[in-house]
Amino acid sequence: MENPSQPIKNHYENSESNKSKHLEESWSDADKLKKKTMKVSITEGSFGVLSNTLSDNYIIPFALSIGSSPFQVGILYSCGGLLSPIGQIIASRRIEKNSRKTILLQGIIGQACIWPLFLLIAILFMHNLLLNFLSWILIGLYLIYMLNSGIMTPPWFSVMGDVVPEDFRGRYFAKRNLITTGIALLGTLLFSFSLDWYQDQQQVMIGFIIIFLIGLITRVISAFLFTKHYYPPFNFQPFDQITLVKFFHELPKENFGKFTMFVALVTFGQWIAGPFFAVYMLQELNFNYSIFIFVNLFASIVALFFFPLLGKLSDRFGNVQLLRIGAIIVPILPLMWIFVLTPFDIILGPQLLGGIGWTAFNLAASNFIYDNIPSERRGECLALYNLLLGCGIVLGGLTGSIIITFVPITFMNKFHFLFLISGVVRVISVIIFLPKIKEVRITETKPIFNLKNTSIYRWIYDLTLREPRKKRRLK
Template identity: 25%
Template sequence: MSTDVVCLAEHDSPEQNGEDKLRVRKDLRCSVGDGAAFGMMVGLGETYLPAFVLAIGLGELIAGLIGSVPLVVGGLLQMVSPRAVRWLGSHKRWVVMCAAVQACMFLPLIAAACRGSINTGTVLLIASIYWGASLATGPAWNTWIGTLVPVRVRPRFFAARTRISQACVFCGFLVSGLLLQWASQRDFVLESFAILFGIAGLCRVVSVVMLACQSEPIPIPPKMQPHPYRRLFRELADGPGGRLLVFLVAVQAAVQISGPYFTPFMFKNLHHSYAEYVTLIAVAFLARILALPALGRLAHRMGAMRLLWLGAIGITPVSACWVFSQNFYWLLSTQIFSGVVWAAYELAFFLLFFESIPEEERTSLLTLFNLINTAAWVTGSLIGGAILYLMDTSFAGYLTLFALSSVARCGALWLLFRIPSMEVLSDTIGLRTIAVRPTGANLDAPVLPSMPDQVLEESPPPGPKETSAARTARAS
């Protein structure tokens, strides 16, 4: 990959002097290193937090809520990011500081695993700070990385960076699952969690170092000034982006009615081993990765809107499939299908939502999107948790959640009819995998500079109502 990065830097900058070339090469390499280390942290650490909560004895409801409720803290904290960036005078400083805080959150988890106990309030607080620091970096990092990567190499670079980061996520949770499976046969599980959290924390430290080594040629890009959220709300409400967002909220809430509770269901009701658990997660994640290139070509041929329909219809029956049978091989095939349709849904949604927005507003919109997305995520999980609690976390209670989630997803489909047909230029987008979930409904963040007209392009920004097709016509 390092050779590819060097070639990309040289290809884009024949007019640059030697220092500029060296800086670009170093920045691209460090960015790839950051993505790889971050991916390992996600695979080794965050993915197994619900399993750790179960292993340490906090119960099934907390195991479900630990991966959802703390997200709202991240959604709220990122709202102060623009002011923090202005106060620090640098996107880089804010990103590095938040990443360091996130790395530190593994220390109390290591201590708890070694001690063999932790109370519910403490683990929720740790997870909340972890997610607060994680999501707070997103908008600022998008702006910063857009000033580092030369425009002409962005599609290739971010595609390569995404693949490497996803591969590291995959390797991380695969290795973790094998270690936990080995440890479970030797009564060494909590100690193994301590080891995994320690390695995950070190990976985030490496990520922090890689971030700190990158330059910041434009601390506050003039085109990326914050936009009032009230105005963004009004503009969204008047356009197709608002209808897309309403659809997202409905789907996300429906999905999270059941989503957080698959992990406790697998361990406590199906009595899956760690090897079976990681296998089911791995096939869904791998199916997503392998399907994305083909889905990008499909979006190019048939349009992102049709792809969104396919994905939305496809994810509807996924949770209900767990009601029909709990046979491991049935679940394996369900997971493969789930990975593909979730990849289609996510790719189409991000393409339609963010490319329809003027490029100078995308970072502010990402902040708003994250807040609404996490709020929907938490709302759905609380509804599911309440139902599960009322049904005494019984086997029938879990099946009720899975069936209800599919019914709610089906109900959300009518919102798609209200969204007008939209054209987009892109058929791919860079992604950052922030969290991996059992059924493929992962938490991914778009890399905004991987889309057209982001940050430093010289053409004037389009007006708020201008479509991608209009931009193409204007450019010609």
């Protein structure tokens, strides 16, 4: 930004002093705008996350209410995870010719346009129109919704990386997540009780219509607040582009590549069972909507109390240390679901630990990207990173859908079998990849947790990696 100019008659007098003062004022103005954007981002995030929470938490109950099968639910949730990174790749390529603000607003407006169409599906169902096609129409609309979600992600991620100071990111995003998650929790609990009431009145579609209207309104407000952000100057250099082939070729060699493979494999394991926890609670355990939503949100409630602590740990000890905390907890979560049947047991078991584990894991993963990728490459690297995660989501979701639909499982509950497979995949990914990921930011050297010192690491490492080498030597 430019500052008020000095009078012309003084322009050539004290020129060095004027340049120094101009530079100082410019930096001061930029810092003020960044600080203002950080505050506005928290307000925007409160509306945006409420809109996203409504779609994430209610899209599966809505799909089941209009007669979608478990296989269609798996397609709905998993394919959405692939369309989002495809949108991110599109956005990252467009940054060369379009401003980050333009791309971000196009994505968020595209999301807002889908909400009325969700509402239309509910109205068609109420009037018994196109009943055999509504589930597939919903899947198609949700995929477009997720594509637009992906389009807005790289420019937002890039802008916030330029706005938030490096040594303050852990605490800032912990604070932002604390506030936005708290607001989303209160809103979602209110809507769940409302939806339950409408279900008791045999008018559940009216409840979904209200939810979709709220989703539309909050997304429009979020879009308006994005126009109030400060977008720092961004000079795109064509030689900074990373091709898909080069990215995959460098994966096993680079620290960020090993991190990407690790998170992608954990995501694959997560999504083998991920889309079916909702189906399991609603159809197998027969939870009503209020209990279902409260169980889902309890992990977020736990996260509210741990965001500040984990943010400070991230800034002090580094993101890899925080990643290890999450990586120890995440693999055991689906295994716990095999042994819990009541809402109380689920809340005090996998949801309580999940609130801690996933909060640590996701906060560390997000900040790790900021630390490892320079600003000019952040958008496209994030897109390629999420593309790999999207592949894990789709492959995991399809694997789970095929198993639960076509594989005859008689020796145990079919949902429990999915949870078992999910846990095993997560354990293997943690053991193989996590010890290879290095911290790049200067932090305190004392580790919070050293995975290699655990007996479980040594046992699984011998079982999965060392034994085949011994056998080859004997041959």
